[in-house]
Amino acid sequence: MENNIQLITSNRFFGGLKCELDNKIQQSLFLVEKEAFLNLEELRLSLKGIVEIWRGQFSRVSFSKLSYLKIEQCQGISVVIPSNMVQILHNLEKLKVRMCDSVNEVIQVEIVGNDGHELTDNEIEFTRLKSLTLHHLPNLKSFCSSTRYVFKFPSLETMHVRECHGMEFFYKGVLDTPRLKSVRYHFFEECWQDDLNTTIRKKFMEQARYEWNAKLLKS
Numbered sequence: 564m565e566n567n568i569q570l571i572t573s574n575r576f577f578g579g580l581k582c583e584l585d586n587k588i589q590q591s592l593f594l595v596e597k598e599a600f601l602n603l604e605e606l607r608l609s610l611k612g613i614v615e616i617w618r619g620q621f622s623r624v625s626f627s628k629l630s631y632l633k634i635e636q637c638q639g640i641s642v643v644i645p646s647n648m649v650q651i652l653h654n655l656e657k658l659k660v661r662m663c664d665s666v667n668e669v670i671q672v673e674i675v676g677n678d679g680h681e682l683t684d685n686e687i688e689f690t691r692l693k694s695l696t697l698h699h700l701p702n703l704k705s706f707c708s709s710t711r712y713v714f715k716f717p718s719l720e721t722m723h724v725r726e727c728h729g730m731e732f733f734y735k736g737v738l739d740t741p742r743l744k745s746v747r748y749h750f751f752e753e754c755w756q757d758d759l760n761t762t763i764r765k766k767f768m769e770q771a772r773y774e775w776n777a778k779l780l781k782s
Contacts, residue, residue, distance in 0.1 A: 599625045600626050600629070603628060604630055604631065605629070605631040606633070607632075607635070609636045609637065610639070611637075611639070615640070620647065623651060629652060629655065630656040631656065632652070632658050634661070634663060635660075635661045637666075638664055638665055640665060640666060643660050643666060643668075643669045644669060645671045646673040649670060653690065653691075654690075654691055655691065656694070657692075657695075658692060659696040660698070660700060661699060662700075664702060666703055667704050667708075668705055669697070669706045669707065670687075672687065672711075672712055673709075685711065686713045687714050688715040688716075689714075689718075689719075691718055693718050693720055695721070695722045695723070697725070697727050697730075698724075699725065699727075700726070700729075701726070701727075701728065702729060704729055704731070705731070705732050707736075710735045710736035711736065712737075713736065713738075713739065714734055714739070715739045716739065716740045717739070717741060717742070719740050719742060719743050720743060720744075723748075724763070725749065730763060730767065731767045733759050738760060746759070746763070746766075748766060
């Protein structure tokens with residue numbers, strides 16, 4: 564698999580970029596200490612090797628128009644959106660994460676924000692996020708491992724989850740998804756029970772029972 568980077572801006576289509584990365588050395592894809600990618604609207608990444616996608620103290624206007632982010636077959640990352648990018652990627656409308664075997668959480672939140680100061684607001688809101696896809700992430704444990712923040716998704720209406728058998732909960736802290744009424748697991752299978760966490764937990768237990776029964780049949 565070649566590294567593939569596709570960028571789309573409001574006034575120009577960059578197309579696919581291919582680059583060579585050393586598989587043995589962790590490298591940064593975006594290493595910036597100032598304003599960057601002000602007009603970038605869509606970003607699709609498919610990367611091999613040990614890569615840190617975001618690194619540096621980006622300004623709040625960097626990636627400010629980014630509405631679509633797709634991370635696919637990036638085997639060297641454990642986190643999709645680290646702490647320094649949480650407050651910057653606030654205009655995301657669609658997020659897809661597919662076939663990234665080493666990802667264990669989508670968002671990593673630490674007490675230090677993008678400006679280097681401690682985060683005092685306990686709410687993290689993705690105001691515009693309408694669609695979230697998580698597909699074939701075998702080591703994914705949850706959307707975010709921290710429990711000290713309130714996650715709000717006021718616009719989230721579509722969620723696809725497939726082959727994320729290690730995700731027992733979506734988020735163990737306070738979670739608000741007022742518009743989400745179902746989770747699609749396969750092409751024609753939708754599930755919903757009370758709320759998002761209960762739904763994810765239900766499917767996790769069903770998968771655990773299925774695997775347990777399969778082991779019994781083999782023994």
